[in-house]
Amino acid sequence: xxxxxxxxxxxxxxxxxxxxxxxxxxxxxxxxxxxxxxxxxxxxxxxxxxxxxxxxxxxxxxxxxxxxxxxxxxxxxxxxxxxxxxxxxxxxxxxxxxxxxxxxxxxxxxxxxxxxxxxxxxxxxxxxxxxxxxxxxxxxxxxxxxxxxxxxxxxxxxxxxxxxxxxxxxxxxxxxxxxxxxxxxxxxxxxxxxxxxxxxxxxxxxxxxxxxxxxxxxxxxxxxxxxxxxxxxxxxxxxxxxxxxx
Amino acid sequence: xxxxxxxxxxxxxxxxxxxxxxxxxxxxxxxxxxxxxxxxxxxxxxxxxxxxxxxxxxxxxxxxxxxxxxxxxxxxxxxxxxxxxxxxxxxxxxxxxxxxxxxxxxxxxxxxxxxxxxxxxxxxxxxxxxxxxxxxxxxxxxxxxxxxxxxxxxxxxxxxxxxxxxxxxxxxxxxxxxxxxxxxxxxxxxxxxxxxxxxxxxxxxxxxxxxxxxxxxxxxxxxxxxxxxxxxxxxxxxxxxxxxxxxxxxxxxxxxxxxxxxxxxxxxxxxxxxxxxxxxxxxxxxxxxxxxxxxxxxxxxxxxxxxxxxxxxxxxxxxxxxxxxxxxxxxxxxxxxxxxxxxxxxxxx
Numbered sequence: 001x002x003x004x005x006x007x008x009x010x011x012x013x014x015x016x017x018x019x020x021x022x023x024x025x026x027x028x029x030x031x032x033x034x035x036x037x038x039x040x041x042x043x044x045x046x047x048x049x050x051x052x053x054x055x056x057x058x059x060x061x062x063x064x065x066x067x068x069x070x071x072x073x074x075x076x077x078x079x080x081x082x083x084x085x086x087x088x089x090x091x092x093x094x095x096x097x098x099x100x101x102x103x104x105x106x107x108x109x110x111x112x113x114x115x116x117x118x119x120x121x122x123x124x125x126x127x128x129x130x131x132x133x134x135x136x137x138x139x140x141x142x143x144x145x146x147x148x149x150x151x152x153x154x155x156x157x158x159x160x161x162x163x164x165x166x167x168x169x170x171x172x173x174x175x176x177x178x179x180x181x182x183x184x185x186x187x188x189x190x191x192x193x194x195x196x197x198x199x200x201x202x203x204x205x206x207x208x209x210x211x212x213x214x215x216x217x218x219x220x221x222x223x224x225x226x227x228x229x230x231x232x233x234x235x236x237x238x239x240x241x242x243x244x245x246x
Numbered sequence: 247x248x249x250x251x252x253x254x255x256x257x258x259x260x261x262x263x264x265x266x267x268x269x270x271x272x273x274x275x276x277x278x279x280x281x282x283x284x285x286x287x288x289x290x291x292x293x294x295x296x297x298x299x300x301x302x303x304x305x306x307x308x309x310x311x312x313x314x315x316x317x318x319x320x321x322x323x324x325x326x327x328x329x330x331x332x333x334x335x336x337x338x339x340x341x342x343x344x345x346x347x348x349x350x351x352x353x354x355x356x357x358x359x360x361x362x363x364x365x366x367x368x369x370x371x372x373x374x375x376x377x378x379x380x381x382x383x384x385x386x387x388x389x390x391x392x393x394x395x396x397x398x399x400x401x402x403x404x405x406x407x408x409x410x411x412x413x414x415x416x417x418x419x420x421x422x423x424x425x426x427x428x429x430x431x432x433x434x435x436x437x438x439x440x441x442x443x444x445x446x447x448x449x450x451x452x453x454x455x456x457x458x459x460x461x462x463x464x465x466x467x468x469x470x471x472x473x474x475x476x477x478x479x480x481x482x483x484x485x486x487x488x489x490x491x492x493x494x495x496x497x498x499x500x501x502x503x504x505x506x507x508x509x510x511x512x513x514x515x516x517x518x519x520x521x522x523x524x525x526x527x528x529x530x531x532x533x534x535x536x537x538x539x540x541x542x543x544x545x546x547x548x549x550x551x552x553x554x555x556x557x558x559x560x561x562x563x564x565x566x567x568x569x570x571x572x573x574x575x576x577x578x579x580x581x582x583x584x585x586x587x588x589x590x591x592x593x594x595x
Contacts, residue, residue, distance in 0.1 A: 040488045064491025071486055077347040078481055078536035088479045092491025097472040099539050144490065 006032050007203035010046075014148070014181065014196070019174045021190040021211070022183040024200030025224055030183040031072065033200070034150045037181065038069040051147075064092035068146035070137045072153045079124035082117070082136050083108055089143030104143075111142035115169065131162035138169065149173065151182035155189065167193045187215050187228070187242045199223050215242070266533050270544060274329070274551045281325045284558050287316050319453070326460075327451040328557040329550035331512040332522055334463040336549025337542055338505035339523025340530065341470045344477035344538050345501050346406055349531075352524040353509045356409065356502065357416030359520075361390020362513035364420040367427040367440045374436075376450065379443070380459070380514040387510030390416050391502065403495060406484070409502075446517035446571030448557050455515055462511035466504040467546060473500060474542035481538070519571050521578030522553055528585050 007029045014020055022030050035041040037048060039055055048055040050066060068089075076085070083105070090104040112118045115135045120128065125136060134154060141149060154170065155163040170193050174180055184190070190197045190211045197214040199207035201223045207214040220228040220242065227245040232238075282294045289297075289309075296305050297317045307314070338353035346355070354360070365386020369379040394416045398408035424444070431437040476497055480487045484494045512519065526549045527541065533548075534540040553570075556577065560570045 035485070038489050040485050059491075060488055060493055061491035064489060069486075069489035071489070074482075074486070076482055077349065078344075078531075080478065080536055084478065084537050088482070088490060091476065091479045091487075094475075096476065099475040 005203060007200070010200075010203075010205050012196075012198055012205070012208055014179045016147070016179055017174050017177050018196060019170060019180045019182070019194040020196040020198060021194035022181060022198050022200065023185075023187055023190060023215070023223070024183075028200045029203045030200060031152050034069070034152050034181065034183060037150055038067050039063050040069070061092045064144060064146070066146055067148045067150060068141035068144045069150045070134075070141050070152065070154060072156060074133060074137055076125055079126040081121070082112075082123050082125050082128070083121045085125045085136060086112065086140045086143050089140040092144065107143050107145075108139075111139040114142060115139040130157045131159065131166075134158065134162075134166065135169075138166075142173075147177075147179065149178055149180045149182075151180065153183050153185065155184060155186070164192075187220060190215050191240045191242075212240070215240075263534075270533075270547045274547055274554075277551050277554050278325060278329070281554055281558050282317060282321055284562050285316065285321060286562070287313075289313050289316065323453045323456055324448045324451050324557065324561075325554055326456055327448050327515055328554045330456070330460055330463045331448075331516050331519065332526075332553025333546045333550040334467050334508040334512055335519065335523040335553075336526035336530075336545040337467045337470050338508045339549075340527035340538065340542055340545040341474075341477055341501050341505055342523070343527055344481040345498060346410065347481050347483065349528065350524070352520070353505050354417070354518075354520065354523070356394045356413040356506070357390040357420060358387040358506050358509045359513055359518045360417040360420035360424070361393075362387030362510050363444050363518055364390075364424045364427070366443055366513070366517075367424050367431075370440050370443060371427050371431055371436055374439075380455075383514045384510045386420070387513055388506060390420055391506040395502065404498065442569065443517050444571075445569030446519040446574075447560070447567060447569050448516050449561075449567055451515060459511045459515045462507050466508035466511070469500065469504045470508075471542055471546065473497065474538045477501070477538040477542070517569075517571060519553070519574055521574045521582070522549060525578045525582050525585070526552055528582070532585075 010033065012020070022033070024030050032041065036043055039058075039060060043056065050058070050063070055063060086108045087100045087104055089111075090100050090107070094100065094104070109118070109121075112121060115138050117132065117135050117139060120132060120136065125133070128136060138151075138154075151170070154166055158166060167189060170180055170182065174193075182189075182193070194211055197207070197209065197211050198205055199214060199219055206223060207219045215230070217228055217230055220226075220230075229243045229245060230240055231243060232240050279295075282298065283289070283291050293309050293313065294317060297309060297314050299305055300307065300314075301318075335353055339351070342351045342353055342355060343349050345351075362383040363386070366379050366383035368386070369375075369382035373379065373382070394409065394412045395404060397415065398404045398412040400408060424440075428437060428440055431440055476492060479490055479492050480494065480497055480501075487494050487497075509523075527545050529548055529552075530541050530544040534544050553574075556573050557570055560568045560573050
């Protein structure tokens with residue numbers, strides 16, 4: 001029975017405007033955990049409390065109004081225009097028989113502006129670059145107007161510039177009061193964007209706390225199995241960086 | 247700013263979408279009226295229009311009662327049936343293509359036609375009464391899809407791949423049973439009846455059929471038209487759809503049951519007609535793009551117009567009636583090949 005658990009002993013909470021970075025090796029259950037938090041996957045045991053309510057009692061629609069999810073990869077069989085794809089974020093706010101109204105499209109314009117992709121509005125979503133596609137998905141989740149954002153590896157497959165622009169966007173969104181959980185493969189992202197870090201290994205939390213406490217040389221060795229040096233850079237940057245030892 | 251508004255109003259895109267709308271509005275009406283003229287019993291167009299109008303306003307009947315009967319009892323029910331079936335199959339096809347995230351899906355994928363064909367063949371063999379054949383065909387179609395749904399159910403979900411595979415299993419099973427019936431049927435009268443029935447025809451459509459079967463197609467299509475926007479969200483995949491608050495199992499069930507009722511009722515009315523539900527949504531995507539908010543209503547109009555034209559050909563091209571299922575395949579298959587080669591607009595892999 002024991003091996004059937006995907007994860008165990010995971011316990012954390014998140015406040016308004018807080019960014020939590022989920023770190024851990026491949027296959028450790030980061031994506032699965034994120035999907036459980038949106039109730040895409042149901043929990044067999046344990047509880048998730050959202051806004052004082054137990055999530056298993058909420059409908060998918062109620063959850064989607066409060067919690068938005070950006071998948072790691074997106075594939076659409078049909079080349080919807082970016083505008084049509086983003087307006088789909090309104091689904092939890094619309095009735096079964098409704099179609100989006102002008103108001104919904106106004107919200108779409110707003111979130112496209114926030115993310116900086118207004119110029120893409122009429123492009124087919126299947127012809128976007130990896131970076132553009134990620135931004136479109138973030139615009140879509142903003143149109144959903146949730147209070148919590150779950151981002152599954154938001155920076156994967158992005159070039160250096162786009163990675164940093166995306167982290168900057170995440171920081172800005174957190175300032176507007178959104179709580180964000182994102183998974184990442186770069187401990188540096190924890191120093192750049194988050195106030196809280198959860199280190200996962202083999203389905204268990206091996207560390208939880210502020211980036212300064214949690215992302216240390218010993219913990220990273222335990223989790224990833226390699227030696228890492230952490231240095232504090234001054235010179236106007238004032239940030240810690242991780243240097244893996246080869 | 248006023249310049250901008252003006253520019254928008256007359257932009258090329260708007261002119262295009264307006265002319266597409268006009269075309270879609272006029273198309274079915276023109277084809278419908280045209281269909282009333284066509285037939286072996288020659289009636290002049292003016293008389294046809296007079297006969298049609300005479301039911302609404304009083305016109306002195308200068309025509310032979312046979313003419314009125316040809317229009318009212320033969321051509322009109324047949325045209326309405328072809329439009330209903332064409333619209334229903336196309337809407338089901340477009341919805342299924344969205345649901346299965348695959349533009350190569352037709353409404354028959356879950357085995358509804360195979361089941362309905364078996365139901366009809368069985369009743370033709372044993373009972374040979376049209377109304378019973380139709381009831382049996384309808385039950386056969388619904389049972390087949392219920393069967394598909396049942397075997398694809400894992401825990402509380404029905405994964406799409408399981409649905410498709412179960413549909414194949416079901417279709418194969420019911421086709422084999424239909425073959426068995428053909429094999430044992432009396433080759434002089436029962437076998438031809440079964441074979442012709444399966445090829446599809448609007449030949450035997452009566453006004454009674456419209457009254458009994460029409461509502462199934464209309465209600466099913468109306469449901470699909472109403473939920474059309476949600477099909478967009480569902481077509482992104484179940485996980486993404488669920489993250490946007492869609493109750494995917496419920497929506498899938500609504501789509502599958504509506505499409506099944508439509509297709510089963512269509513088979514009852516006219517036998518098995520393939521290729522319409524597959525091809526028409528592609529034409530729709532070329533005209534208005536992939537957004538199901540527009541695609542579903544457009545498929546409805548195009549499907550109704552298309553099947554009516556094909557039925558006109560089926561009943562008037564040569565001296566005997568051509569089974570319409572053969573025609574839709576002969577026209578649909580090459581046209582589909584042309585579409586997938588020429589334009590990838592509207593879908594990609």
